[in-house]
Amino acid sequence: MKLAQRYNRANLLTSSIILVITGVIYYIAIHFILTNKLDKDLVIEEKEIQAYVLNYGKLPSPGDFLHQKVAYVKLGNKKVNRNFFYDNYNRANEKESEPGRTLITSVIVNGQNYQVSISKSRAESEDLIRLIFFITLAVTILLLVSLLLINRFLLQSIWRPFYATLNTMKAFNLTAKTDIKAQQTNIEEFNELNIAVGSMADSVKKDYKELKTFTDNASHEMMTPLAVINSKLDLLLQGEALNPQQGELIDEIYNSVGRLGRLNHSLLLLAKIENKLIPEQETFNLKDLIVEKIKLFQELVNGKNITLTQNLLDKEIMMSKYLADILLNNLLSNAIRHNYNNGTITIDLNKTELIISNTSKDNTLDQAQAFERFYKTPSSEGMGLGLAMVKQIAGLHQFDITYTYQDKLHIFCLTF
Amino acid sequence: MKLLIIEDEESLRDSMVSYFKGEGNICEIAVDYPSAIEKINLYHYDCILMDLTLPGGDGLQVLRELKKINRKEGVLIISARHSLDDKLNGLDLGADDYLVKPFHLSELKARVMAIVRRKNFSGNNILIFNEIRIDVMAMEVKINDKLLNLTKKEYDLLIYFISNQGKVITKNAIAEHLWGDEIDLSDDFDFIYTHIKNLRKKIVEAGAKDYIKSMYGVGYKLEQI
Numbered sequence: 154m155k156l157a158q159r160y161n162r163a164n165l166l167t168s169s170i171i172l173v174i175t176g177v178i179y180y181i182a183i184h185f186i187l188t189n190k191l192d193k194d195l196v197i198e199e200k201e202i203q204a205y206v207l208n209y210g211k212l213p214s215p216g217d218f219l220h221q222k223v224a225y226v227k228l229g230n231k232k233v234n235r236n237f238f239y240d241n242y243n244r245a246n247e248k249e250s251e252p253g254r255t256l257i258t259s260v261i262v263n264g265q266n267y268q269v270s271i272s273k274s275r276a277e278s279e280d281l282i283r284l285i286f287f288i289t290l291a292v293t294i295l296l297l298v299s300l301l302l303i304n305r306f307l308l309q310s311i312w313r314p315f316y317a318t319l320n321t322m323k324a325f326n327l328t329a330k331t332d333i334k335a336q337q338t339n340i341e342e343f344n345e346l347n348i349a350v351g352s353m354a355d356s357v358k359k360d361y362k363e364l365k366t367f368t369d370n371a372s373h374e375m376m377t378p379l380a381v382i383n384s385k386l387d388l389l390l391q392g393e394a395l396n397p398q399q400g401e402l403i404d405e406i407y408n409s410v411g412r413l414g415r416l417n418h419s420l421l422l423l424a425k426i427e428n429k430l431i432p433e434q435e436t437f438n439l440k441d442l443i444v445e446k447i448k449l450f451q452e453l454v455n456g457k458n459i460t461l462t463q464n465l466l467d468k469e470i471m472m473s474k475y476l477a478d479i480l481l482n483n484l485l486s487n488a489i490r491h492n493y494n495n496g497t498i499t500i501d502l503n504k505t506e507l508i509i510s511n512t513s514k515d516n517t518l519d520q521a522q523a524f525e526r527f528y529k530t531p532s533s534e535g536m537g538l539g540l541a542m543v544k545q546i547a548g549l550h551q552f553d554i555t556y557t558y559q560d561k562l563h564i565f566c567l568t569f
Numbered sequence: 570m571k572l573l574i575i576e577d578e579e580s581l582r583d584s585m586v587s588y589f590k591g592e593g594n595i596c597e598i599a600v601d602y603p604s605a606i607e608k609i610n611l612y613h614y615d616c617i618l619m620d621l622t623l624p625g626g627d628g629l630q631v632l633r634e635l636k637k638i639n640r641k642e643g644v645l646i647i648s649a650r651h652s653l654d655d656k657l658n659g660l661d662l663g664a665d666d667y668l669v670k671p672f673h674l675s676e677l678k679a680r681v682m683a684i685v686r687r688k689n690f691s692g693n694n695i696l697i698f699n700e701i702r703i704d705v706m707a708m709e710v711k712i713n714d715k716l717l718n719l720t721k722k723e724y725d726l727l728i729y730f731i732s733n734q735g736k737v738i739t740k741n742a743i744a745e746h747l748w749g750d751e752i753d754l755s756d757d758f759d760f761i762y763t764h765i766k767n768l769r770k771k772i773v774e775a776g777a778k779d780y781i782k783s784m785y786g787v788g789y790k791l792e793q794i
Contacts (some may be wrong), residue, residue, distance in 0.1 A: 284575070317788035376649035377578050384584030387674040390737040390787060391588075400785025407741050415673045449748065452722065456760035482749075 157308045163299065172293045176286075184284055187278035192237055195256035198223070198271045203444055206262050214286050216225035220274050222348065228266040233259045242274040251276040265521055307514065309468050320346055325354060326508070327361050364541065372417050385408070412536065419538040422479070423526075426545045431473050434550075440502055441470045441475070446481045447500075453489050457496065465502045476546045483539040484565055491533065510564040517558035524554070570685055573608055575619040576647065577630065583619065587676040588736070589617045589681075602626030606634055614642050618677070619664075621648040631636035632662040643684035647672070671794045673742035679732040698731045699793070700777050712775040721757040723746050730791035731783060765789055 162470070198221065205213045216223050216270060217276045222242070235258045242253025252275040260267050317336040325333060333354045338344060386403055389395075395403070425431065447454075454461050488498045488511035515530045521531035524544035529537035540556075543565075547554040553568040572589060576582040577600055585711060586596045597612070599605035602625035609617070609631065617635075621628035628646065644664040653768045665684045668677060686694060686705060695757065696703040706781060711715040719727065729746055730738065740758040743765075765781065773779050780791045 183757045188598055334694060355685045376642055376670040377581065377749040380647075380649075381570060381578065381580040381584065383671040384588070384674050387739070387742075388587055390739065390784070404739075405787070406789045408738055410671065411741050411745075418669070419703055452760050 157304060158311065160308065161304045163193075164300060164304060165297060168297060173298070174485075176289050176293070178196075179184040179289060180282065180286065185536055186392065187281065190560050191254045191273055191275065192256070194271060195237065195271050199256060199258050199269070202269060202271075204533075210263060212260070212262055212267060217427055222272040224270050224272075226260060226270075228268050229268075233257060233268045235259070239275075240272070242272055242276075244274070245310065248294055255422050265361065276377055280539050299513070308423055311340065314340065315346070318343070318350055322350060327358065365428070367423065369421065372421050375417055376414070379417070382406075382410050383414075404453040416538070419536060419542060423542055423545060426476070426542070426549055429549070431476060431549065432472050434473050436469055436471045437474060437477075439470045439507070442474070442477055443481060443500060443502060443507075450485055450489060453486075454498070457489065457492055457494050459489065459492055459495070462496045462497065462499045463501075465500065468504060468507075468569075469500055472550045473487040478568075480546045481528045483543050483566075486521065487511075487539055488563075490535070491530075505569060507566060507569075510562045511536060512561060515563075518556060518563070520556060520558075523556045570615045570681075571597070571613070573597050573599060573605075573612075573614045573617045573619075573642075575605045575608075575617065575623065575628070576779050577617045577620060577622075579703065584674060585677065593655070600624075602628075602631070605631050609636065609640065611643070613640070614763060615688065616643040616645060616681050618645050618647060618681065621646055621650065624712055626736045629662060630662060632676060637652050637661050641688070641689045643681075645680055647677075647678075673739065673745065674735060674755065675729070675733045675742045676746055679729050679735070679746065682732040696728065698734065698791075701720045701727075701731070703718075703731070703771070712772065715775060717771060719768070719771065722764065723771070726764070726768055727772075730789070733791070735775075735790070735792045737784045737788045737790045740785060742788070 180409070202213060203210075212225055213223070215225055233484065235256075237256050240255050241251050243250045246403055254275055255270055255272040255313070258269050258271075260269050293527035314336045321333050333351050336347070338347075390403060443463075447463065449463065485498075488509055490500065491513040492511050492537050494515045498511045500507040515532060518530065519528070524540045526536040526541040528540070529535055544554055547567060555566045555568070557564045557566070570589075570593070572594065573594055574585050574589075576598070576607055579600075582598055582600070586598065589596050589705065597608060597614070598719050599608045604621045605619070605623065606626075617631075619628050621633060623631075628648075634643060635644065644666075645668045646664045647670065648667070649670045666680050668680060672770065678792050694705040695764070696705055700713050701710070701718070702714075704711075705728075710719055710724065725747060726743065729743070740761050744758060747764075761773055769779055772781075780794060781789055782792075784790050
């Protein structure tokens with residue numbers, strides 16, 4: 154639920170309830186006041202009759218005026234309780250009756266007991282109440298409509314800076330070099346929000362940059378000791394009289410140092426791609442590069458007696474040649490390394506996609522994780538960074554890379 | 570060859586000196602930026618091996634200095650940075666080659682030899698090892714004046730061996746030299762064995778001696794018999 158919607162709902166609901174309750178109270182109060190006034194008028198009339206009886210010793214003549222009727226009934230020994238009540242008021246020459254108010258009382262004239270009933274029409278006060286009711290209703294509707302409009306337009310414009318900030322936050326990219334630009338507003342809270350968001354983004358960026366620099370430096374610093382180890386091993390080998398066991402040990406150290414070095418370089422390269430610090434793109438024919446790579450890997454393919462089938466069409470592609478090199482190296486060396494002797498590799502290249510499929514001693518890779526960093530099959534001797542790098546490079550150039558396992562073939566499809 | 574090794578890491582510097590010495594090579598060292606500048610202003614070298622990150626200054630500045638005083642020394646940059654910017658900057662400023670740490674000393678030597686060969690090139694660029702004669706420009710190998718038919722990789726391997734004659738070269742170094750250091754070939758180096766076997770066979774069949782031998786299962790060595 155949107156904030157404005159939520160606010161509107163609460164606002165209108167309370168306003169309506171309060172207005173209805175006020176209306177009811179208003180109605181009751183006015184009704185009470187008007188009835189009270191009518192009753193007072195009736196009492197004045199009663200007093201006038203009593204005064205007349207006292208002065209003249211007879212009843213005043215019963216009257217039927219426009220708004221008032223007075224009637225007398227001889228009571229004899231009966232008694233009557235003085236009380237007010239509502240009844241219908243019939244006007245002399247009109248058929249329809251109006252609401253009325255009557256006072257029944259008694260008066261004694263010359264020892265004779267009379268019941269006096271004084272009636273007044275309530276039509277005027279009813280009209281008044283109706284008028285007040287309609288005015289109140291009109292005001293209520295006007296108020297609700299204006300509330301709705303205010304909420305809609307004012308709220309929208311008041312919250313605009315908030316949504317602007319929200320959008321910048323959504324678009325915030327840690328690796329991008331742009332800063333969060335706050336929209337100027339004269340609402341204090343939003344200004345505070347902008348400042349808070351800005352400083353948060355700055356500190357996150359600063360931390361990220363520091364972390365990056367740290368990782369970068371750490372990775373680079375590791376290279377020199379690795380170079381020292383490697384060079385000392387190279388020297389150790391030149392010495393005389395090593396036996397095969399020692400040779401084997403040295404060989405294993407070499408392999409590990411080599412892996413460590415490659416791991417470091419891969420991580421640095423991944424970071425570089427992530428930060429888009431990559432060499433310029435150029436247009437070249439991907440087919441030529443693939444042919445070149447096949448030549449490079451020829452001995453390895455032959456070594457495993459792999460049948461390599463290629464269906465290559467010309468494909469002009471715009472990307473960093475350096476990264477294209479790494480992408481093909483990784484895909485092809487995987488296809489060879491995880492293959493078995495006498496297996497097959499098929500490379501298809503057309504205008505829209507590059508498909509490399511190969512047989513393998515491994516079963517299907519985990520589709521969801523195949524391109525994750527450090528994901529590798531238990532039998533793999535690699536570092537588990539090759540495919541992650543392929544994915545990064547593809548992503549950088551807006552290519553799509555997918556993996557499927559079909560008919561015992563591992564299929565990697567790069568869609569341009 | 571007279572070499573200047575500019576490297577602040579003592580262990581690494583010592584390794585390089587000790588790998589290069591002998592065979593009439595002279596190695597001078599500089600441990601920081603000022604001493605590097607001093608050395609290049611005082612002496613001439615066949616090749617300068619230089620680390621880019623130096624105490625007291627940027628290695629690239631040494632390159633600029635060399636250019637300023639109009640010197641034609643071959644320069645090989647050694648850097649922990651794989652950065653392409655570094656690479657391009659260095660090569661733009663007149664460096665001849667770029668080697669990324671960690672590296673094999675055999676690779677370093679092969680690169681230095683290639684630079685020196687190119688720099689000293691005077692009409693004929695011929696590499697001779699006993700009866701083996703390699704015309705580097707034409708990429709031709711002759712044994713006893715008979716043309717030897719080698720594949721590109723066999724040719725590269727032979728030059729690599731001759732550049733590092735008398736030294737044990739590991740299988741890792743060979744793999745990286747032939748396939749590049751960015752390719753993760755895993756630890757399966759069987760194919761190198763086959764490769765070297767073929768090269769040896771071709772050389773022996775052409776009438777040369779079998780100079781290459783396997784060492785402790787770790788690598789191979791080409792040496793005078």
